[in-house]
Amino acid sequence: MKNFSYLFRLIVLVSVFIGSELSAETPENTIKIFRKLSEKLQSVKKISYHYTREFTYPAEDYHSKSEGEMYIDFRKENELVGFRYQYKDETGFSVFNNAELFEVSEEDRTIQISTKLKISDFEGLSALYNSMITMRNMLPAVIADRNMVKQVKDTLIGKKRFYLLSFQTQDMYPDYLGRTFKKTTQKITFYNTIIVDKKSFLPVSYIQLKKGSRDVNRTDFSNIMLDPATPEGESWYYSTYLKDYKERKKESVMAIGVGQRAPDFTLVQNENGEKVSLNNFRGHPVLLEFWIKNCSYCISAVPELNVLNTKYGLSGLKILGINATDSQRVINQFVQRQKVNYTVLLGDATVSKNYGISAFPHIILIDKQGYVIYSGGFDIAILNALISKSL
Structure with a gap:
């Protein structure tokens, strides 16, 4: 069972949503099976597994796959988030020992430590994405939500029998720890399926x-x-690895805040190679969108940004999309596929640093005098209101 073949993966994926040759459980049994899975995960004290994470975005011609070995300890003494873990893949390893989180890079032989941790510090850790931890924490909320569409079917994969537990979420998705559901800024229906060994x-x-x-x-x-x-005990401690890896200081990144003057920049326009400076637009409100190619929320933001440009562009709003990560060839492909109708600039590390960009998409709205009036994620309702007032 180490790996499903591509064919079996495809069969499962299609079968879940088409429902061919699957037998469905009654609504009563559906909840019982969801509860049984939740209780099983809650009963686990220690677990290890080979973890594979795979993203496929056909429209962007993007496919990413990573895998590694995970060990999780759920015993009671792990108080901060309810577990400690060790994860290792070909790029390095990470350890959380209930007091400190440290990550090791094999590429540059460095180690970085984080202390005084908050729950939010675990968001974005690749080993936790849609993991056993996620499911263990989120299933009680899924079960309790009577408005959430849930279904259980059973099927045969190879010679083994599996349950397919599916549930829909509207405009929300589980965070990495599964403790809450994050809201999307767009109307999105998510189809979630958990394949369970019977x-x-x-x-x-x-x-x-x-x-x-x-x-x-x-x-x-x-x-x-x-x-x-x-x-073994020594493997849980940061000091154990200092003889083999050099310490890397964690840089604190904080996005520019409301009320601050927006730093000027001069960047090259993707379409024609001409240079564009922020100060060129003084006297007009400017919306900066920092984005990267491999970001589903950046993709879903494009139609809304196109609408804003059409709605407010003639009234003076200037929208500048800034990408400091991808190549010009990749940016060109994105602009053409997504039919972007606003200006896209080739960014650089200095601009990203000056604006404190660490997540995507990140929106900066600047008023006519050059001061930031919004800094955060893409929220069309907030932006509409602020743009209307600033024109």
Whole structure:
């Protein structure tokens, strides 16, 4: 069971939503099976597994796959977030020992530590994305939400029987820890499916799709062991690795705030190579959108930004999309595929640093006098109101 073949993966994915040759459970049994999975995960004290994370975005011709080995300890003494873990892949490893989180890079042989941790510090850790931890924490909320569409079917993959537990979420998706659901700024229906081994009653896959999109996010769990041997004591401590890895200081990144003067910049326009400076637009409100190619929310923001440009462009609003990560060839492909109707600039590290950009898309709205009046995620309702007032 280490890996499903591509054919079986495709069969499962299609079968979940078409429903061919699947037997469905009654509504009563559906809830019972969801509860049984939740109770099974809640009963786990220690677990290890081979973890595979795969993103496929056909419209962007993008596919990413990573995998590694995960060990999680859910025992009671792990108070901060309810667990400690060790994760290792070909790029390095990360360890959270209930007091400190440190990450090691094999590429540059460095180690970075974080202390005084908050729950939000665990958001974005790749080993936690749609993981066993996510499912363990989110399932009680899924079960309790009577408005959430849920279904259970059973199927045969190879010679093994599995349950397919599916549920829909509207305009929200689970965070990495599964403790809450994050709201989207767009109207999006998410289809979530957990594939459960009937014999062990443990998840072997978590698939996430979006209505009207061919994008697929998938995590797989194989070589699952309950109550595995605990990694040796010294492996949990930051000091153990200092003789082999040099310490890397964590840079604090804080996005520019409302009320600050927007730093000027001069960047090259993607379309024609001409230079564009922010100060050129003094006397007009300016919306900066910092984006990257491999970001589903950046993609979904484009139609709304196009609408804003059409609605307010003739009244003086200037929209500048800034990409400091991807090549010009990739940016050109994105602009053409997504039919971007506003100006796109080739960014650089200095501009991103000056504006404190660490997540995408990040929107900066600047008034006619050059001061920031909004800094944050893409929220069409807020932006509409602020732009109307600033014109």
